[in-house]
Amino acid sequence: MSDKRELPIGIFDSGMGGLTVLKAIASLLPAENLLYLGDTARLPYGTKGRDTIVRYTLLAAGKLVEIGVKMLVVACNTATSAALPVLQKEFAPIPVLGVIGPGARAACQASKNGHIAVIATQATVQGGAYQHAIDAINPGAKVTARACTLLVSLAEEGWTEGPIARAVLARYLDDIFHDPDAPDTLLLGCTHFPLFLNSLREVVGEETRIVDSASATAEDVAKRLDELGILRAGGETGKRDFLTTDNPERFTRVGGHFLGVAMNRNQARLVDL
Amino acid sequence: MSDKRELPIGIFDSGMGGLTVLKAIASLLPAENLLYLGDTARLPYGTKGRDTIVRYTLLAAGKLVEIGVKMLVVACNTATSAALPVLQKEFAPIPVLGVIGPGARAACQASKNGHIAVIATQATVQGGAYQHAIDAINPGAKVTARACTLLVSLAEEGWTEGPIARAVLARYLDDIFHDPDAPDTLLLGCTHFPLFLNSLREVVGEETRIVDSASATAEDVAKRLDELGILRAGGETGKRDFLTTDNPERFTRVGGHFLGVAMNRNQARLVDL
Numbered sequence: 001m002s003d004k005r006e007l008p009i010g011i012f013d014s015g016m017g018g019l020t021v022l023k024a025i026a027s028l029l030p031a032e033n034l035l036y037l038g039d040t041a042r043l044p045y046g047t048k049g050r051d052t053i054v055r056y057t058l059l060a061a062g063k064l065v066e067i068g069v070k071m072l073v074v075a076c077n078t079a080t081s082a083a084l085p086v087l088q089k090e091f092a093p094i095p096v097l098g099v100i101g102p103g104a105r106a107a108c109q110a111s112k113n114g115h116i117a118v119i120a121t122q123a124t125v126q127g128g129a130y131q132h133a134i135d136a137i138n139p140g141a142k143v144t145a146r147a148c149t150l151l152v153s154l155a156e157e158g159w160t161e162g163p164i165a166r167a168v169l170a171r172y173l174d175d176i177f178h179d180p181d182a183p184d185t186l187l188l189g190c191t192h193f194p195l196f197l198n199s200l201r202e203v204v205g206e207e208t209r210i211v212d213s214a215s216a217t218a219e220d221v222a223k224r225l226d227e228l229g230i231l232r233a234g235g236e237t238g239k240r241d242f243l244t245t246d247n248p249e250r251f252t253r254v255g256g257h258f259l260g261v262a263m264n265r266n267q268a269r270l271v272d273l
Numbered sequence: 274m275s276d277k278r279e280l281p282i283g284i285f286d287s288g289m290g291g292l293t294v295l296k297a298i299a300s301l302l303p304a305e306n307l308l309y310l311g312d313t314a315r316l317p318y319g320t321k322g323r324d325t326i327v328r329y330t331l332l333a334a335g336k337l338v339e340i341g342v343k344m345l346v347v348a349c350n351t352a353t354s355a356a357l358p359v360l361q362k363e364f365a366p367i368p369v370l371g372v373i374g375p376g377a378r379a380a381c382q383a384s385k386n387g388h389i390a391v392i393a394t395q396a397t398v399q400g401g402a403y404q405h406a407i408d409a410i411n412p413g414a415k416v417t418a419r420a421c422t423l424l425v426s427l428a429e430e431g432w433t434e435g436p437i438a439r440a441v442l443a444r445y446l447d448d449i450f451h452d453p454d455a456p457d458t459l460l461l462g463c464t465h466f467p468l469f470l471n472s473l474r475e476v477v478g479e480e481t482r483i484v485d486s487a488s489a490t491a492e493d494v495a496k497r498l499d500e501l502g503i504l505r506a507g508g509e510t511g512k513r514d515f516l517t518t519d520n521p522e523r524f525t526r527v528g529g530h531f532l533g534v535a536m537n538r539n540q541a542r543l544v545d546l
Contacts, residue, residue, distance in 0.1 A: 148431050163440065246321050
Protein backbone atom coordinates (compact mmCIF):
# COMPACT_ATOMS: atom_id res chain seq x y z
CA MET A 1 0.00 0.00 0.00
CA SER A 2 1.53 3.27 -1.06
CA ASP A 3 1.81 6.06 1.47
CA LYS A 4 -0.04 9.14 0.25
CA ARG A 5 2.40 11.36 2.11
CA GLU A 6 5.17 10.27 -0.26
CA LEU A 7 3.32 11.47 -3.35
CA PRO A 8 4.55 14.78 -4.75
CA ILE A 9 2.72 18.07 -4.64
CA GLY A 10 1.89 18.86 -8.28
CA ILE A 11 2.62 22.48 -9.15
CA PHE A 12 1.32 23.81 -12.43
CA ASP A 13 2.09 27.02 -14.31
CA SER A 14 1.80 28.26 -17.89
CA GLY A 15 5.58 28.66 -17.93
CA MET A 16 8.44 29.38 -15.57
CA GLY A 17 6.92 32.09 -13.37
CA GLY A 18 5.38 29.50 -11.04
CA LEU A 19 8.90 28.50 -10.03
CA THR A 20 8.74 31.45 -7.58
CA VAL A 21 5.86 29.59 -5.89
CA LEU A 22 7.75 26.28 -5.98
CA LYS A 23 10.68 28.04 -4.35
CA ALA A 24 8.49 29.33 -1.50
CA ILE A 25 6.96 25.86 -0.96
CA ALA A 26 10.39 24.19 -1.02
CA SER A 27 11.64 26.73 1.50
CA LEU A 28 8.73 26.23 3.93
CA LEU A 29 8.34 22.48 3.37
CA PRO A 30 11.77 21.13 2.34
CA ALA A 31 10.80 17.49 2.92
CA GLU A 32 7.97 17.52 0.37
CA ASN A 33 8.43 15.93 -3.05
CA LEU A 34 7.60 18.52 -5.71
CA LEU A 35 6.57 17.88 -9.31
CA TYR A 36 6.41 21.01 -11.48
CA LEU A 37 4.80 21.28 -14.91
CA GLY A 38 5.33 24.40 -17.03
CA ASP A 39 3.13 24.52 -20.16
CA THR A 40 5.74 26.54 -22.05
CA ALA A 41 4.51 25.39 -25.47
CA ARG A 42 1.29 27.35 -24.97
CA LEU A 43 2.59 30.27 -22.91
CA PRO A 44 1.61 33.00 -22.29
CA TYR A 45 -1.88 32.29 -20.94
CA GLY A 46 -2.40 35.93 -19.90
CA THR A 47 -3.50 37.22 -23.30
CA LYS A 48 -5.77 34.28 -24.12
CA GLY A 49 -9.53 33.96 -23.72
CA ARG A 50 -11.07 32.26 -20.69
CA ASP A 51 -12.28 29.12 -22.51
CA THR A 52 -8.86 28.49 -23.99
CA ILE A 53 -7.17 28.96 -20.60
CA VAL A 54 -9.60 26.52 -18.94
CA ARG A 55 -9.00 23.93 -21.69
CA TYR A 56 -5.21 24.13 -21.43
CA THR A 57 -5.24 24.16 -17.62
CA LEU A 58 -7.38 21.01 -17.49
CA LEU A 59 -4.94 19.25 -19.84
CA ALA A 60 -1.90 20.21 -17.76
CA ALA A 61 -3.45 19.44 -14.39
CA GLY A 62 -4.76 16.14 -15.78
CA LYS A 63 -1.21 15.18 -16.69
CA LEU A 64 -0.03 15.75 -13.10
CA VAL A 65 -2.97 13.78 -11.70
CA GLU A 66 -2.24 10.94 -14.13
CA ILE A 67 1.37 10.78 -12.91
CA GLY A 68 0.12 10.88 -9.31
CA VAL A 69 0.04 13.83 -6.89
CA LYS A 70 -1.43 14.34 -3.43
CA MET A 71 -2.30 17.99 -4.06
CA LEU A 72 -2.46 20.38 -7.01
CA VAL A 73 -1.15 23.94 -6.73
CA VAL A 74 -2.07 26.27 -9.58
CA ALA A 75 1.00 28.50 -9.45
CA CYS A 76 -0.29 30.84 -12.15
CA ASN A 77 -2.59 33.77 -11.50
CA THR A 78 -4.19 33.63 -14.93
CA ALA A 79 -4.99 29.91 -14.64
CA THR A 80 -6.22 30.29 -11.06
CA SER A 81 -8.43 33.19 -12.08
CA ALA A 82 -9.99 31.33 -15.00
CA ALA A 83 -10.04 27.71 -13.91
CA LEU A 84 -9.74 27.09 -10.14
CA PRO A 85 -13.38 26.07 -9.47
CA VAL A 86 -13.40 23.88 -12.60
CA LEU A 87 -10.21 22.11 -11.46
CA GLN A 88 -11.52 21.62 -7.92
CA LYS A 89 -14.65 19.97 -9.30
CA GLU A 90 -12.86 17.91 -11.95
CA PHE A 91 -10.15 16.46 -9.71
CA ALA A 92 -11.97 16.06 -6.36
CA PRO A 93 -11.07 14.65 -3.85
CA ILE A 94 -7.52 15.85 -4.67
CA PRO A 95 -7.19 19.28 -3.04
CA VAL A 96 -6.56 22.08 -5.56
CA LEU A 97 -5.10 25.38 -4.31
CA GLY A 98 -4.59 28.58 -6.26
CA VAL A 99 -2.58 31.77 -5.78
CA ILE A 100 -5.34 34.39 -5.89
CA GLY A 101 -6.78 33.85 -2.40
CA PRO A 102 -3.38 33.86 -0.66
CA GLY A 103 -2.28 36.94 -2.64
CA ALA A 104 -5.45 38.82 -1.74
CA ARG A 105 -5.00 37.92 1.94
CA ALA A 106 -1.38 39.13 1.93
CA ALA A 107 -2.42 42.42 0.34
CA CYS A 108 -5.27 43.00 2.82
CA GLN A 109 -2.89 42.35 5.71
CA ALA A 110 -0.33 44.79 4.29
CA SER A 111 -2.63 47.71 3.46
CA LYS A 112 -3.34 50.37 6.07
CA ASN A 113 -5.27 52.87 3.93
CA GLY A 114 -7.46 50.21 2.30
CA HIS A 115 -6.41 51.05 -1.26
CA ILE A 116 -4.66 48.20 -3.06
CA ALA A 117 -3.21 48.28 -6.58
CA VAL A 118 -3.13 44.94 -8.39
CA ILE A 119 -0.97 44.43 -11.47
CA ALA A 120 -1.55 41.27 -13.49
CA THR A 121 -2.09 39.91 -17.00
CA GLN A 122 -4.95 41.07 -19.17
CA ALA A 123 -6.91 37.85 -18.53
CA THR A 124 -6.51 38.06 -14.74
CA VAL A 125 -7.55 41.72 -14.62
CA GLN A 126 -10.52 41.19 -16.94
CA GLY A 127 -11.69 38.16 -14.95
CA GLY A 128 -11.85 40.31 -11.80
CA ALA A 129 -10.71 37.45 -9.51
CA TYR A 130 -8.43 39.63 -7.35
CA GLN A 131 -11.05 42.34 -7.06
CA HIS A 132 -13.57 39.73 -5.82
CA ALA A 133 -11.10 37.99 -3.49
CA ILE A 134 -10.06 41.28 -1.83
CA ASP A 135 -13.68 42.36 -1.53
CA ALA A 136 -14.51 39.06 0.23
CA ILE A 137 -11.78 39.67 2.84
CA ASN A 138 -12.18 43.41 3.26
CA PRO A 139 -15.42 44.70 1.72
CA GLY A 140 -14.36 48.30 2.31
CA ALA A 141 -11.13 48.05 0.33
CA LYS A 142 -10.62 49.98 -2.87
CA VAL A 143 -8.90 48.03 -5.64
CA THR A 144 -7.19 49.55 -8.68
CA ALA A 145 -6.27 46.82 -11.17
CA ARG A 146 -4.06 47.24 -14.21
CA ALA A 147 -3.04 44.80 -16.93
CA CYS A 148 0.74 44.96 -17.51
CA THR A 149 1.00 42.67 -20.50
CA LEU A 150 4.52 43.59 -21.55
CA LEU A 151 6.15 42.61 -18.25
CA VAL A 152 5.87 38.90 -19.04
CA SER A 153 8.06 39.20 -22.16
CA LEU A 154 10.39 41.68 -20.47
CA ALA A 155 10.98 39.13 -17.69
CA GLU A 156 11.61 36.36 -20.19
CA GLU A 157 14.07 38.57 -22.07
CA GLY A 158 15.82 39.16 -18.72
CA TRP A 159 15.32 42.94 -18.92
CA THR A 160 13.94 43.41 -15.41
CA GLU A 161 16.20 46.30 -14.41
CA GLY A 162 17.54 49.41 -16.15
CA PRO A 163 15.96 52.30 -18.06
CA ILE A 164 13.65 50.25 -20.29
CA ALA A 165 12.11 48.30 -17.37
CA ARG A 166 11.66 51.56 -15.43
CA ALA A 167 10.08 53.35 -18.41
CA VAL A 168 7.64 50.50 -19.01
CA LEU A 169 6.67 50.32 -15.32
CA ALA A 170 6.28 54.09 -15.14
CA ARG A 171 4.01 54.05 -18.18
CA TYR A 172 1.79 51.42 -16.55
CA LEU A 173 1.84 52.81 -12.99
CA ASP A 174 2.59 56.52 -12.81
CA ASP A 175 -1.01 57.73 -13.00
CA ILE A 176 -2.01 55.31 -10.20
CA PHE A 177 0.77 56.21 -7.79
CA HIS A 178 1.13 59.94 -8.55
CA ASP A 179 -2.26 60.66 -7.07
CA PRO A 180 -3.24 62.08 -3.66
CA ASP A 181 -5.44 59.01 -3.12
CA ALA A 182 -2.70 56.56 -4.14
CA PRO A 183 -2.70 52.92 -3.00
CA ASP A 184 -0.31 52.08 -0.15
CA THR A 185 0.05 48.46 -1.31
CA LEU A 186 1.00 46.96 -4.67
CA LEU A 187 -0.01 43.32 -5.17
CA LEU A 188 1.98 41.46 -7.82
CA GLY A 189 -0.77 39.39 -9.40
CA CYS A 190 1.46 37.50 -11.82
CA THR A 191 4.27 35.14 -10.88
CA HIS A 192 6.64 36.86 -13.32
CA PHE A 193 6.46 40.19 -11.57
CA PRO A 194 8.59 39.58 -8.43
CA LEU A 195 11.62 39.75 -10.77
CA PHE A 196 10.91 43.49 -11.19
CA LEU A 197 11.13 44.20 -7.45
CA ASN A 198 14.07 46.64 -7.65
CA SER A 199 12.64 48.52 -10.63
CA LEU A 200 9.18 48.62 -9.06
CA ARG A 201 10.65 50.08 -5.90
CA GLU A 202 12.10 52.97 -7.93
CA VAL A 203 8.78 53.64 -9.64
CA VAL A 204 6.30 53.32 -6.75
CA GLY A 205 8.56 54.70 -4.00
CA GLU A 206 9.95 53.31 -0.75
CA GLU A 207 6.75 53.75 1.25
CA THR A 208 4.55 51.50 -0.91
CA ARG A 209 4.25 47.92 0.37
CA ILE A 210 4.88 45.37 -2.37
CA VAL A 211 3.43 41.89 -1.83
CA ASP A 212 3.13 38.72 -3.88
CA SER A 213 1.34 35.39 -3.53
CA ALA A 214 4.28 33.01 -3.23
CA SER A 215 4.83 32.88 0.56
CA ALA A 216 1.12 33.10 1.39
CA THR A 217 0.43 30.23 -1.02
CA ALA A 218 3.15 28.12 0.61
CA GLU A 219 1.52 28.74 3.99
CA ASP A 220 -1.85 27.59 2.60
CA VAL A 221 -0.22 24.45 1.21
CA ALA A 222 1.33 23.61 4.61
CA LYS A 223 -1.92 24.23 6.48
CA ARG A 224 -3.99 22.11 4.11
CA LEU A 225 -1.55 19.17 4.04
CA ASP A 226 -1.46 19.26 7.83
CA GLU A 227 -5.28 19.27 8.07
CA LEU A 228 -5.41 16.28 5.74
CA GLY A 229 -2.67 14.49 7.68
CA ILE A 230 -0.48 14.09 4.60
CA LEU A 231 2.53 16.30 5.39
CA ARG A 232 5.73 14.44 4.52
CA ALA A 233 7.82 13.96 7.62
CA GLY A 234 11.54 13.47 7.90
CA GLY A 235 14.68 15.50 7.70
CA GLU A 236 15.72 14.55 4.18
CA THR A 237 15.02 16.98 1.34
CA GLY A 238 12.31 15.89 -1.09
CA LYS A 239 12.70 15.32 -4.82
CA ARG A 240 12.18 18.18 -7.28
CA ASP A 241 11.10 17.16 -10.77
CA PHE A 242 10.40 19.50 -13.66
CA LEU A 243 8.27 18.85 -16.74
CA THR A 244 7.91 21.24 -19.68
CA THR A 245 5.83 21.06 -22.87
CA ASP A 246 8.49 22.75 -25.01
CA ASN A 247 12.23 23.18 -25.19
CA PRO A 248 13.79 21.98 -21.88
CA GLU A 249 16.94 23.97 -22.72
CA ARG A 250 15.04 27.26 -22.63
CA PHE A 251 13.00 26.14 -19.61
CA THR A 252 16.09 25.53 -17.49
CA ARG A 253 17.93 28.61 -18.78
CA VAL A 254 15.09 31.06 -18.10
CA GLY A 255 13.83 29.05 -15.11
CA GLY A 256 17.03 29.72 -13.22
CA HIS A 257 16.09 33.45 -13.06
CA PHE A 258 12.86 32.58 -11.25
CA LEU A 259 14.30 29.92 -9.01
CA GLY A 260 17.21 32.12 -8.03
CA VAL A 261 19.70 29.31 -8.70
CA ALA A 262 21.00 28.04 -12.02
CA MET A 263 19.26 24.95 -13.35
CA ASN A 264 20.92 22.13 -15.21
CA ARG A 265 19.59 21.26 -18.70
CA ASN A 266 18.93 17.69 -17.53
CA GLN A 267 16.64 18.80 -14.71
CA ALA A 268 13.69 19.33 -17.07
CA ARG A 269 11.93 16.64 -19.07
CA LEU A 270 9.75 17.23 -22.16
CA VAL A 271 6.13 16.02 -21.99
CA ASP A 272 3.31 16.22 -24.50
CA LEU A 273 -0.22 17.07 -23.33
CA MET B 274 -17.36 20.13 -61.15
CA SER B 275 -15.89 22.81 -58.95
CA ASP B 276 -13.55 25.35 -60.50
CA LYS B 277 -10.22 25.30 -58.68
CA ARG B 278 -9.72 28.99 -59.42
CA GLU B 279 -12.65 29.80 -57.15
CA LEU B 280 -11.03 28.14 -54.12
CA PRO B 281 -9.46 30.55 -51.64
CA ILE B 282 -5.76 31.04 -51.02
CA GLY B 283 -5.18 29.77 -47.47
CA ILE B 284 -2.99 32.13 -45.46
CA PHE B 285 -1.65 30.91 -42.15
CA ASP B 286 0.07 32.77 -39.30
CA SER B 287 0.66 32.20 -35.61
CA GLY B 288 -1.37 35.32 -34.90
CA MET B 289 -2.26 38.62 -36.50
CA GLY B 290 1.10 39.63 -38.01
CA GLY B 291 0.41 37.66 -41.19
CA LEU B 292 -2.39 40.11 -41.93
CA THR B 293 0.32 42.38 -43.40
CA VAL B 294 0.94 39.61 -45.97
CA LEU B 295 -2.79 39.16 -46.58
CA LYS B 296 -3.02 42.90 -47.18
CA ALA B 297 -0.25 42.78 -49.79
CA ILE B 298 -1.88 39.80 -51.56
CA ALA B 299 -5.31 41.48 -51.49
CA SER B 300 -3.78 44.61 -52.96
CA LEU B 301 -1.99 42.82 -55.81
CA LEU B 302 -4.72 40.22 -56.47
CA PRO B 303 -8.03 41.78 -55.39
CA ALA B 304 -10.16 39.16 -57.16
CA GLU B 305 -8.74 36.23 -55.16
CA ASN B 306 -10.76 34.68 -52.34
CA LEU B 307 -8.63 34.72 -49.17
CA LEU B 308 -9.01 32.50 -46.11
CA TYR B 309 -6.81 33.52 -43.16
CA LEU B 310 -6.11 31.42 -40.08
CA GLY B 311 -4.36 32.96 -37.06
CA ASP B 312 -3.36 30.42 -34.40
CA THR B 313 -3.70 33.01 -31.65
CA ALA B 314 -4.34 30.39 -28.92
CA ARG B 315 -0.75 29.18 -29.27
CA LEU B 316 0.98 32.45 -30.16
CA PRO B 317 3.81 33.42 -30.07
CA TYR B 318 5.63 30.73 -32.07
CA GLY B 319 8.90 32.69 -32.05
CA THR B 320 10.08 31.57 -28.61
CA LYS B 321 9.10 27.91 -29.04
CA GLY B 322 11.26 24.97 -30.04
CA ARG B 323 11.36 23.71 -33.63
CA ASP B 324 9.41 20.47 -33.04
CA THR B 325 6.59 22.31 -31.33
CA ILE B 326 6.40 24.88 -34.13
CA VAL B 327 6.28 22.12 -36.78
CA ARG B 328 3.51 20.29 -34.88
CA TYR B 329 1.35 23.40 -34.51
CA THR B 330 1.94 24.53 -38.09
CA LEU B 331 0.87 21.14 -39.47
CA LEU B 332 -2.35 21.32 -37.42
CA ALA B 333 -3.18 24.81 -38.65
CA ALA B 334 -2.32 24.18 -42.29
CA GLY B 335 -4.24 20.89 -42.15
CA LYS B 336 -7.34 22.80 -41.08
CA LEU B 337 -7.09 25.10 -44.11
CA VAL B 338 -6.57 22.14 -46.46
CA GLU B 339 -9.56 20.37 -44.92
CA ILE B 340 -11.75 23.42 -45.59
CA GLY B 341 -10.36 23.60 -49.12
CA VAL B 342 -7.70 25.91 -50.55
CA LYS B 343 -5.87 26.09 -53.87
CA MET B 344 -2.62 27.31 -52.33
CA LEU B 345 -1.12 27.67 -48.84
CA VAL B 346 0.84 30.76 -47.86
CA VAL B 347 2.78 30.53 -44.61
CA ALA B 348 2.61 34.22 -43.63
CA CYS B 349 4.82 33.74 -40.58
CA ASN B 350 8.58 33.82 -40.64
CA THR B 351 8.98 31.49 -37.69
CA ALA B 352 6.65 28.85 -39.16
CA THR B 353 8.24 29.19 -42.62
CA SER B 354 11.68 28.82 -41.12
CA ALA B 355 10.80 25.70 -39.14
CA ALA B 356 8.20 23.94 -41.25
CA LEU B 357 8.09 24.95 -44.95
CA PRO B 358 9.69 21.76 -46.38
CA VAL B 359 7.55 19.57 -44.10
CA LEU B 360 4.38 21.36 -45.24
CA GLN B 361 5.34 21.14 -48.92
CA LYS B 362 5.81 17.38 -48.56
CA GLU B 363 2.72 16.81 -46.42
CA PHE B 364 0.26 18.73 -48.56
CA ALA B 365 1.57 18.10 -52.10
CA PRO B 366 0.29 18.73 -54.75
CA ILE B 367 -1.11 21.89 -53.12
CA PRO B 368 1.56 24.57 -53.60
CA VAL B 369 2.94 25.90 -50.29
CA LEU B 370 4.74 29.26 -50.28
CA GLY B 371 6.62 30.91 -47.41
CA VAL B 372 7.88 34.39 -46.64
CA ILE B 373 11.60 33.74 -46.16
CA GLY B 374 12.59 33.33 -49.83
CA PRO B 375 10.74 36.48 -50.96
CA GLY B 376 12.13 38.49 -48.03
CA ALA B 377 15.68 37.38 -48.77
CA ARG B 378 15.23 38.30 -52.45
CA ALA B 379 13.91 41.77 -51.55
CA ALA B 380 16.88 42.36 -49.22
CA CYS B 381 19.44 41.23 -51.80
CA GLN B 382 17.88 43.56 -54.39
CA ALA B 383 17.97 46.49 -51.94
CA SER B 384 21.51 46.12 -50.62
CA LYS B 385 24.38 47.86 -52.41
CA ASN B 386 27.19 47.14 -49.94
CA GLY B 387 26.26 43.48 -49.51
CA HIS B 388 25.75 43.71 -45.74
CA ILE B 389 22.20 42.90 -44.63
CA ALA B 390 20.86 43.01 -41.07
CA VAL B 391 17.97 40.64 -40.33
CA ILE B 392 15.78 41.10 -37.28
CA ALA B 393 13.41 38.26 -36.39
CA THR B 394 12.19 36.05 -33.57
CA GLN B 395 14.55 33.84 -31.59
CA ALA B 396 13.38 30.70 -33.42
CA THR B 397 13.85 32.26 -36.87
CA VAL B 398 17.34 33.57 -36.07
CA GLN B 399 18.44 30.30 -34.45
CA GLY B 400 17.11 28.28 -37.41
CA GLY B 401 19.33 30.30 -39.77
CA ALA B 402 16.77 30.24 -42.61
CA TYR B 403 17.32 33.86 -43.67
CA GLN B 404 21.08 33.47 -43.52
CA HIS B 405 20.82 30.43 -45.84
CA ALA B 406 18.30 32.04 -48.19
CA ILE B 407 20.41 35.19 -48.63
CA ASP B 408 23.54 33.12 -49.11
CA ALA B 409 21.79 31.13 -51.86
CA ILE B 410 20.91 34.34 -53.77
CA ASN B 411 24.11 36.28 -53.13
CA PRO B 412 26.89 34.06 -51.74
CA GLY B 413 29.11 37.10 -51.09
CA ALA B 414 26.60 38.85 -48.81
CA LYS B 415 27.32 39.38 -45.13
CA VAL B 416 24.34 38.78 -42.85
CA THR B 417 24.01 40.05 -39.29
CA ALA B 418 20.99 38.47 -37.61
CA ARG B 419 19.49 39.52 -34.31
CA ALA B 420 16.56 38.11 -32.30
CA CYS B 421 14.25 40.92 -31.19
CA THR B 422 11.88 38.94 -28.99
CA LEU B 423 10.25 41.85 -27.23
CA LEU B 424 8.96 43.55 -30.39
CA VAL B 425 6.17 40.99 -30.79
CA SER B 426 4.58 41.90 -27.43
CA LEU B 427 5.28 45.61 -27.94
CA ALA B 428 3.37 45.45 -31.25
CA GLU B 429 0.48 43.62 -29.62
CA GLU B 430 0.37 46.21 -26.83
CA GLY B 431 0.23 48.87 -29.55
CA TRP B 432 3.43 50.58 -28.32
CA THR B 433 5.14 50.82 -31.70
CA GLU B 434 6.09 54.50 -31.44
CA GLY B 435 7.41 56.75 -28.68
CA PRO B 436 10.32 56.61 -26.25
CA ILE B 437 9.87 52.98 -25.10
CA ALA B 438 9.76 51.60 -28.64
CA ARG B 439 12.82 53.67 -29.59
CA ALA B 440 14.75 52.58 -26.47
CA VAL B 441 13.98 48.90 -27.11
CA LEU B 442 14.98 49.17 -30.79
CA ALA B 443 18.15 51.05 -29.87
CA ARG B 444 19.09 48.37 -27.35
CA TYR B 445 18.70 45.67 -30.01
CA LEU B 446 20.23 47.56 -32.94
CA ASP B 447 22.67 50.29 -31.89
CA ASP B 448 25.79 48.13 -31.88
CA ILE B 449 24.96 46.84 -35.38
CA PHE B 450 24.28 50.20 -36.98
CA HIS B 451 26.80 52.36 -35.09
CA ASP B 452 29.67 50.61 -36.80
CA PRO B 453 31.88 51.69 -39.72
CA ASP B 454 30.98 48.42 -41.47
CA ALA B 455 27.24 48.83 -40.81
CA PRO B 456 24.63 47.11 -43.00
CA ASP B 457 22.90 49.30 -45.58
CA THR B 458 19.74 47.19 -45.50
CA LEU B 459 17.51 46.06 -42.66
CA LEU B 460 15.27 43.09 -43.40
CA LEU B 461 12.19 42.78 -41.17
CA GLY B 462 12.08 39.01 -40.68
CA CYS B 463 8.88 38.93 -38.65
CA THR B 464 5.45 40.05 -39.84
CA HIS B 465 4.95 42.13 -36.68
CA PHE B 466 7.88 44.40 -37.36
CA PRO B 467 6.55 46.62 -40.19
CA LEU B 468 4.45 48.35 -37.48
CA PHE B 469 7.71 49.79 -36.09
CA LEU B 470 8.67 51.48 -39.37
CA ASN B 471 8.68 55.05 -38.04
CA SER B 472 10.58 54.13 -34.87
CA LEU B 473 13.05 51.99 -36.82
CA ARG B 474 13.70 54.90 -39.16
CA GLU B 475 14.73 57.04 -36.17
CA VAL B 476 17.06 54.34 -34.84
CA VAL B 477 18.77 53.12 -38.03
CA GLY B 478 18.83 56.44 -39.88
CA GLU B 479 17.39 57.71 -43.16
CA GLU B 480 20.01 56.10 -45.37
CA THR B 481 19.33 52.48 -44.32
CA ARG B 482 16.96 50.61 -46.64
CA ILE B 483 14.20 48.83 -44.71
CA VAL B 484 12.51 45.91 -46.47
CA ASP B 485 9.96 43.27 -45.53
CA SER B 486 8.55 40.11 -47.12
CA ALA B 487 4.96 41.12 -47.68
CA SER B 488 5.05 42.61 -51.21
CA ALA B 489 7.65 40.13 -52.45
CA THR B 490 5.52 37.24 -51.14
CA ALA B 491 2.45 38.62 -52.91
CA GLU B 492 4.45 38.73 -56.17
CA ASP B 493 5.45 35.07 -55.68
CA VAL B 494 1.82 34.13 -55.08
CA ALA B 495 0.71 35.86 -58.30
CA LYS B 496 3.49 34.26 -60.35
CA ARG B 497 2.79 30.76 -59.05
CA LEU B 498 -0.99 30.95 -59.49
CA ASP B 499 -0.42 32.20 -63.03
CA GLU B 500 1.98 29.35 -63.82
CA LEU B 501 -0.56 26.84 -62.53
CA GLY B 502 -3.38 28.51 -64.49
CA ILE B 503 -5.49 29.05 -61.38
CA LEU B 504 -5.57 32.85 -61.04
CA ARG B 505 -9.09 33.99 -60.30
CA ALA B 506 -10.30 36.25 -63.08
CA GLY B 507 -12.94 38.93 -62.96
CA GLY B 508 -13.38 42.43 -61.70
CA GLU B 509 -15.30 41.64 -58.52
CA THR B 510 -13.40 41.64 -55.23
CA GLY B 511 -12.89 38.21 -53.62
CA LYS B 512 -14.14 37.08 -50.23
CA ARG B 513 -11.95 37.60 -47.13
CA ASP B 514 -12.59 35.14 -44.30
CA PHE B 515 -10.78 35.07 -40.97
CA LEU B 516 -10.40 32.16 -38.56
CA THR B 517 -8.79 32.37 -35.13
CA THR B 518 -8.11 29.72 -32.48
CA ASP B 519 -8.78 32.09 -29.57
CA ASN B 520 -10.81 35.15 -28.73
CA PRO B 521 -12.21 36.66 -31.99
CA GLU B 522 -12.77 39.96 -30.16
CA ARG B 523 -9.04 40.39 -29.52
CA PHE B 524 -8.19 39.09 -33.02
CA THR B 525 -10.26 41.73 -34.75
CA ARG B 526 -9.24 44.52 -32.37
CA VAL B 527 -5.48 43.91 -32.68
CA GLY B 528 -5.80 42.69 -36.27
CA GLY B 529 -6.99 46.12 -37.38
CA HIS B 530 -3.53 47.54 -36.58
CA PHE B 531 -1.91 45.10 -38.98
CA LEU B 532 -4.53 45.36 -41.69
CA GLY B 533 -4.50 49.14 -41.55
CA VAL B 534 -8.32 49.25 -41.41
CA ALA B 535 -10.61 48.56 -38.46
CA MET B 536 -12.07 45.06 -38.38
CA ASN B 537 -15.57 44.20 -37.22
CA ARG B 538 -15.91 41.65 -34.39
CA ASN B 539 -18.08 39.47 -36.65
CA GLN B 540 -15.40 39.18 -39.31
CA ALA B 541 -13.47 36.50 -37.34
CA ARG B 542 -14.74 33.03 -36.51
CA LEU B 543 -13.39 30.78 -33.73
CA VAL B 544 -12.03 27.35 -34.77
CA ASP B 545 -10.49 24.56 -32.73
CA LEU B 546 -7.47 22.69 -34.10
